[in-house]
Amino acid sequence: MLGVAAVLLVSSVSWFGSDRAGVGIAQLVLGVALAVVGFLLYRRAPRT
Template identity: 55%
Template sequence: MSAHEPSPSPSPRAPSGRLVGLLLVGIAVVLLVSSPTWFAGDRVVVGVAQLLVAVVLAAAGAFLLRRAARG
């Protein structure tokens, strides 16, 4: 072993961050699309909570996707 071996690059994390970001965005889309069901069934509190969770997941997914794109 030489003392000048290159250190492992952090690039293997980028694909997993991208995949997790896509997963979170996908879950957020499903939650957004299915939320009108709760409002139609007079379960407004559940619908609002589902919308809030969808927005949080979409923001986290967008953050991860942006971070993975930067490298």
């Protein structure tokens, strides 16, 4: 999940460059949300 969040955050820059700022903002919001959920899941995972 953290990998998907990273890809969304990195690729959102291209939407701003192509005059599609709305898509870029939506992708940023989704990327941040997935990063938060992924981080919380990572913290709750048992360590072996």
